[in-house]
Amino acid sequence: MKIRKLIITTAAIMASCSTYASGQFLDTSIVHHPKDGVVRLYGPGGPHTALIKAAAGFEKKTGQHVEVIYGPEKKWSKEAQQRADIIFSASEQSMTAYLENYPFVTSKDVMPMFIHPAVIAVAKGNPKNIKSFADLINHPMKIVVTEGKGTYNTSGTGLWEDIAGRLGKLDDIKKVRANIVAFEQGSGAAFKSFQNLKADAWITWSDWPIANADKVDMVTIEPERMIYRDFNLAISPKADAGAAQFSAYLETAEGAQFFKEEGWLR
Template identity: 45%
Template sequence: MRYLMFLLCCLSLGVAYADINLYGPGGPHTALKEAAAKFTEKTGIRVNVNFGPQATWFEKAKNDADILFGASDQSALAIATDFGGSFNVNKIKPLYLREAIILTQKGNPLKIKSLKDLANKQVRIVVPEGSGKSNTSGTGVWEDMIGRTQDIKTIQKFRNNIVAFVPNSGSAKKLFVEDKADAWITWSDWAKSNPNLGTAVAIEKDLVIYRTLNVVAKENSPKEVYDFINFLSTKESKSIFAKYGWRE
């Protein structure tokens, strides 16, 4: 009702609001686009969710980005920093989190049951890894998890099974679809957003890690930008994000 009254007031005053432009990596975009559509339905304010590797949207975003979103705090910090002082890294706001998973080929033909299996079996693993060049949420994830075994031989065996270090999840997905990898270290939202891509396998509770979806508004943004950010934490938005594996 509050949003409807806001919209009617704007129409009666002849106020036209510019689009809200979001930029960030692939993955969170599925839930964000659905939430954006619902916000537009309620307010009449159009929200554009631009996603993909940073290099594909960075120049455009420098001109019209209202909100940056990230798929982990470390990557969001790196992305926002690239914009200089336009986005205050101290105002990055975590909204939801999700867990890392193993995505296997359909039906899990190698019967992978755990992260340790990826070290102890003959498995081709693909991992997103920024390597100091790409701001991806996958940076360091495999090491953070398998390192918790506190066993250097297990870590060595796991690393020996990695057949590709790729700059982002899109690159990992491409190799996985081409059957050049048996297992992809990824996030639960990728499996939820692509249910026919493969079979998700949970990682051991003592090894699995979680990372966040977060947002940050451009400094001195108009009120409607913050209205959208606040909308992302409403009950309605929470139900949308839950469908894609995100939780508080």
């Protein structure tokens, strides 16, 4: 009897964990009804800087109002489940996680639009004279990295180890890990930690130092270690007609220019 109770209890816990992992913020009581004349996009910080500029350009051109809501998912998830015309993200693994919470879009709706390279953000003036990722391996450094820690959706999850392990050398991963002083949930939190800890390097995406050029400088990563991930979006089948028009605008020379200025590539 005790064994049976243990099995039942364990199964219940596993089922609970499975439900949490599949749709952490999903509220099935919310009715998805985005069509109201305003195109709303929801997603993480990072791509938002280019999107906001593109939205302004699109509205000036067409008169269609576009709102970009961004930041940690928990801040906008419930509203997005009701009002999102478009869900966007800064990596494929991040979008795959979003799909669990916004079932009105599926994997078939996801459209890769731009890619961005990983870079090293350093303090203004680059006081440690960091020239490559190899410097983060071969010298004592205070490094900040972005991680989801199993509970937070961020495009930075696993980025540092992908770069460190790119050449197939376990020792490179060991040395970088030994230099990491903070694993932060989300790029915004990582950026704050980088500043507060007066760290030497933050492994991030190109759009962050470009958008914050007054606070940090950017060091490119050597080609043999370079990692790229994409900006992608998914349009709700119930979206305002302007959503598809805005997506198409991003692929024009005019729309793509806003992303190019923020470090995104096609």
